[in-house]
Amino acid sequence: MPDSYKSDIRSLPIFQHMADDNFDAIMRGGYVQNFPPQVELITEGETADFMHVVISGSVELFATWNGRETTMSVVRPISTFILAATIKDAHYLMSARTLEKSRVILLPSSDVRAVFDRDHDFARAVVTELAQCYRAVVKNSKDLKLRTSLERLANYLLRLQRRMNGAEKMELTIEKRKLASQLGMTPENLSRAIKALRPYGVTIEGTSVQITKQDDLVQLAKPTPLIDDPTF
Amino acid sequence: MPDSYKSDIRSLPIFQHMADDNFDAIMRGGYVQNFPPQVELITEGETADFMHVVISGSVELFATWNGRETTMSVVRPISTFILAATIKDAHYLMSARTLEKSRVILLPSSDVRAVFDRDHDFARAVVTELAQCYRAVVKNSKDLKLRTSLERLANYLLRLQRRMNGAEKMELTIEKRKLASQLGMTPENLSRAIKALRPYGVTIEGTSVQITKQDDLVQLAKPTPLIDDPTF
DNA sequence: AAAATGGCTTGATAAATATCAAGCATCAAT
DNA sequence: ATTGATGCTTGATATTTATCAAGCCATTTT
8 A cells, every 4th residue: 555545544533643563554454446436335234344444535325225225424535434333343334335536445344453452542542533423423313303404404504614614605515416315305305495595595506505694594504513513 | 339339330341341440440439319200410512521320210311402302312221321422521412311210320521531541441342332322323313314204113113022022012111202202203193103003913002012913014114133233 | 419318406296294282091199 | 089280192284395297407428
């Protein structure tokens, strides 16, 4: 594996403070892979043989049941995914596919677990990361159960804006139908929800989003750090 | 704190393999409290000063937003809750209240974190526990997003049955309105869903549940370990 | 350039779910 | 025993959301 990738990975919170030789032990068995869009990297139910790190592009985590499918989240560089399954040596609960041309690094789960068992710093970092992931899913669950689809969309837009440092104009980073699925609605419903946000100063044309009446939108969305702040 | 409680707690997976002195360090600052029903133990947004262990009774974890409330889960003896917030030294994302007369042990978060930093076995156990919690929430999310309320109820009953070792007759362990909230529906909707399951051999009268046509119910519910098996 | 593809939107309709209101049952307190 | 409180159920209705079908638009393929 090229050193440039290694240093990218090294900079991730979970790998930052661990001993060099342990980091090398994890990297040794790892390898880079390049994928075109729409490639299924992981299928739910399989055993978690690899931990994955997205280096470039983007990866959708989704779940299926009884012929239905839903987008659980989208993973962007540089982050890991399928950490919990790796640590528990369990089956993947979600499938993963590339959304665009993507570079992904695969690290053998057994190596990750082995190092986890002997490197306390790594173990600590993994816990912090897992706790973060857990809290993210809890927030998502609250969003789903406590809000209507319009409120979810409104808050999504405000979170997007925050991610873009408060810019008035932004670009959607995923397809609308994926966004709809992630927000727990149909594409048609999203389309109508977007129109319903016009009176609140939201204009979405294609992928470009504009929020002209921030205050009005906030008044509708009623964002709270307990749901909408990923760092809280 | 009485030794009997200590040994109960010691038997929990996260405390089982740790060094005695570290276990004692966590227990030292801990104390037992007895609560009547309907007492709010924790309010979301507060800082997580204590990790909690339910010794007897039951505790509801719930969340609120904009005047609405939803049951996230119910914790029964003997288990911990609010582990992630404790470890991350973060704010509680959920509130907690006793559902019945309950005995709860409070362990200072700072002590838990301190031991976590020096006891590798404890750290490992915490990771396993957290990964488990994470996966439980993911499963719950899949249940919510991929299934209708009728399907969620059907699967809930099958999970309950499994927890009761496959008995044909069981008792509901929570109030119906709480169950409704947990399943993401209104009490009225649950009432109707129960009726709608009659043709599938489900009879619910008061708190007693009977499943006479297991196969039919399974055919409707289509349970999968990827959502319905807590150990998977 | 023409055709085809795929995603997005819109309208019409259907299904799922929530709300409101009333009545009933259970259980606890007086 | 009576009252009151609370949760459950039922019916009527409203709202939300999904589905189906068609057309539009942009992009890619031929």
